[in-house]
Amino acid sequence: MKITRRTIVKTGVGLGAGLALGASSARHAHADDGSATPFDDSTVRTLARDLASKSYKPPRKDLPDALAHMSFDQFSAVQFNSEKALWKQDNLAFDVEFFPRGYLYKQLIDVYEVHDGTARPVNYTADMFTSKDPSLNLTGGEGFSGLRIRYALNHPGVMEECAVFLGASYFRAVAKGQTYGLSARGFAKDTGTPTGEEFPTFRSFWLEKPVPGSQSLILHALMDSPSLTGAFRFTIRPGETTLFDVQSSFFPRTDITAGGIAPLTGMYYFDANDRTHINDWRPAAHDSEALQIWTGAGQNIYRPLTNPTDLQLSSFSDAGPYGYGLMQRKRNFHDYEDLALHYEKRPSLWVEPIGNWGEGGVQLVEIPTPSEVNDNIVSFWRPNQPLKAGQSYNFTYRMYWGWDTPWPTHLARIHDTRVGAVTDHPEKVQFVLDFDGEPFRTLPSDTAYHLLAQSSAGEISAITIMPNPEINGVRAFFQLDPGAAKLCELHVQLASAQGPLSETWLYRWTA
Known part of the structure; x- marks a missing residue:
């Protein structure tokens, strides 16, 4: 099976699909016997900085043959036991479910619960998962490939999936009334370049247990790749617009000239502006229809997306941008006429830099695609200056998953x-x-x-x-x-x- 961008990040209310991640060096910073170890806001950043000083080691992928060679249908038939969700019995606003390893998703990630300044591993047990296939033995899974965050987003007391971290450094979320569409990720490297793209992975997650009544969840992530490591702190607030406050730190192992901060990834197949060679009964099919930018000079740019014949790279130079995003403005069912995919309910995603990011540019990569199964649109911020090996770089931003931009306009x-x-x-x-x-x-x-x-x-x-x-x-x-x-x-x-x-x-x- 060909692994496409959309294969990497595809998920939904059911199990879906995604690339799992590797066993991280962070495991050695915590007790393997399940005992608590100290944790604070500097822990993951220290781990990332120390990991960057060492040679990259590929993640562990070993699995029993029955799991490693699962078919797509077998993997999709695996269900998480919701009674085993983290915090299920605590009557909190959030709980967390997990994805197993197997099929294409063999790499192990580490998950920890943080409470009262200490972290404990969240242990895998075979009774967390069930399968409709009686021939599938799940007892040898030995860990997780990702996680889903649940919250009563649409109906009081009804827990629903509102965010997923699954596959490389990909994550996505929805606001009230929405369905999954485009994704974000921790970092983009060499996207659209002849050298080929590198996909850093989130190798470990730390979930801070919310206090009763809290409507926000804090998640920390350790990112790793041959070229760099990274530390992330996400504060997640689901709602009419779902907010992610992101604090990120990067520690390059090598000089990086084609890096991307706060990358967004989506699919654009066709619309009324671009349906050349596409014979489809629907009016349109896309996760996002345009790149929108609010420049540091105050200009509001609207750039409709296309599905080009050849790879297209666009750069919008700027200094201190107010924000950018991949936007979905068409919100009527009749704009798409798709009863299954409901593109009209897919999120727009707006990135608001916190602090001045300096000089650089918003990059747009448009990749030809013959169908809607491929995520062929990528946008991110690229600083003018390369990221140098041995240095550290910090970027803070807010992400708005919702129906439009977060700011009103008189234009x-x-x-x-x-x-x-x-x-x-x-x-x-x-x-x-x-x-x-x-x-x-x-x-x-x-x-x-x-x-x-x-x-x-x-x-x-x-x-x-x-x-x-x-x-x-x-x-x-x-x-x-x-x-x-x-x-x-x-x-x-x-x-x-x-x-x-x-x-x-x-x-x-x-x-």
């Missing part, structure tokens, strides 16, 4: 992007942009609008703007004649006589 927003052919002019491309938002509720009804439009190559013409009462906004038309150009970077804003009044629409057209 007109892109409601939709459509791209198609121009009748009788096959050399030209027709663009149709719908704008909605606050300006159309506050400006006089006779306001005259125009487009500020430019292209890096070719020529823009036939600009027309008309009211769109269906969205209480306006619709703008324009045509692009690329000439001999194979790539055109387009830049458009809606304006009135008083100046620009919309976010900045950026688009990369390729032949």
